Amino acid sequence: MAINLKNITMYMFRTIYEREDTYNKFKPYFYRFIGVEDSSNYDNYIKTIQNKCLEEDKCIIFDGYIPLSGEMELIQYIFNELAFMDVYKMSSQEITIFEEFEINLKFLKALEYVIPMACNKENFFNDNVRNNFITKLIVWTYTYAKNIKYDSSINPKCIYYGNIERHEIYFLIMLYKMGYDVIYINPLKEEFWSEIEEDRLSECIKSMGILSIESFNERASKGKAIDNFDLSYGLKLSTYAVPLIVGEIKRYLRDNTAVRISRSTKDLAYKIIKFKEQYLSDYGVEAPANVIAEALNIPEYLVGYAMDAMRDPASIFEPIYNDGGDTIYLFDQIADVKDKNSDKDMIISLRRALLKIKEREKNILLQRFMIGKTQMEIADELGISQAQVSRLAKSAIENVRKLIK
Secondary structure (H helix, E strand, O other): OOOOOOOHHHHHOOOOOOOOOOOOOOOOOEEEEEOEOOOOOHHHHHHHHHHHHHHHOOEEEEEOOOOOOOOHHHHHHHHHHHOOOOOOOHHHOOOOOOOOHHHHHHHHHHHHHHHHHHHHHOOOOOHHHHHHHHHHHHHHHHHHHOOOOOOOOOOOEEEEEOOOOHHHHHHHHHHHHOOOEEEEEEOOOOOOHHHHOOOOOOEEEEOOEOOOOOOHHHHHHOOOOOOOOOHHHOOOHHHHHHHHHHHHHHHHHHHOOOOOOOHHHHHHHHHHHHHHHHHHHHHOOOOOHHHHHHHHOOOOHHHHHHHHHOOOOOOOOOEEEOOOOOOEEHHHHOOOOOOHHHHHHHHHHHHHHHHHOOHHHHHHHHHHHHHOOOHHHHHHHHOOOHHHHHHHHHHHHHHHHHHHO
16 A cells, blocks of 8 residues: 555554565665645544654654754864764774664664765855854754664654755754654655755655644644544554564564574674675685675674574573583583783782873772763763763773773
8 A cells, every 4th residue: 555644654663573575684664745635634644643752752753943952162163073083984093972872883884874875966165164064964863863762673763844944954864874764744745855965865755735833832733633543544454463463473483582683783694694604605715704794884893793693592501512421511612711910910910000190080980980980971970972972982082092002
């Protein structure tokens, strides 16, 4: 059945397991709904989207614009740091917005995708103008995407309603590349998209009718939500229920394994396996890790990480040999190779180094690595930004390393 504004909520809020194709691949939605097909129910559709977004608590809704809110100190810091970065290779830069590495890497790769596109399309007079644009994308990500939950079976969503500026389109493209469902709604007209989005990541669904734009909240306040399965869609119950049931079975099987592996790691492992098979077929030898990393455009260490994650876990009490006498277990073969004297020397050196660094740096290191506080918790306690904590921690670690050497 064709996607439209009436049924997008039903489709979009299915679990990622229900939305997989026959190859167990998940692809987020990216739709632009322009104009109005059914003016009498338009407000109901908007209300349905709003209600579902509020229920799931993993949606970003922009109503006519994207506010730029953030500490001026953070904005200025990001802008200054960009002057020393290769902005066309953002995935290799030390920018941390998300604590989980895989999500942060997705963010950097999305940024890396959007920047060359914008530089090609927009009239950036100089590097400062370009860096202002990039700073805005980073601050928006920090403000709106940082606290979204990324670990459940429902992927995050972004709804943008109303007129849109060019730089805001780039941000929506970024979110899509990060795995968001992105829905752009304008009941009156479409702006700029065809000029910017050459890769056709989004699909435009255009209707001939029009309505005044008003605002998302005003439209929703006049509508009545449609819940889940609706007979008026003209579908059989099986059309709705079968993907739901299959998805729940897949979710149970994946979430109840001995060790839970993230979807992104599994997808990466499958890509590596596929590449290795093709490489072996073409060249008759196993593909080296550096070749795989280069071909898939990932850091080399992720090759081993992804493949190790797919191995079945082994119990340390698993028997590995038995000749009729005493059984030898895996546990018996694990040696403790730790050099206790070496540990003592390291502890002494570390204590001496900590005495020589600044008190503020020492305090941050102790809170971060001994107590286990997050950078944001430390920032709140010290009254500074998370970016400053990150920079101070990095500087402190470097100073300790120099002193230990």
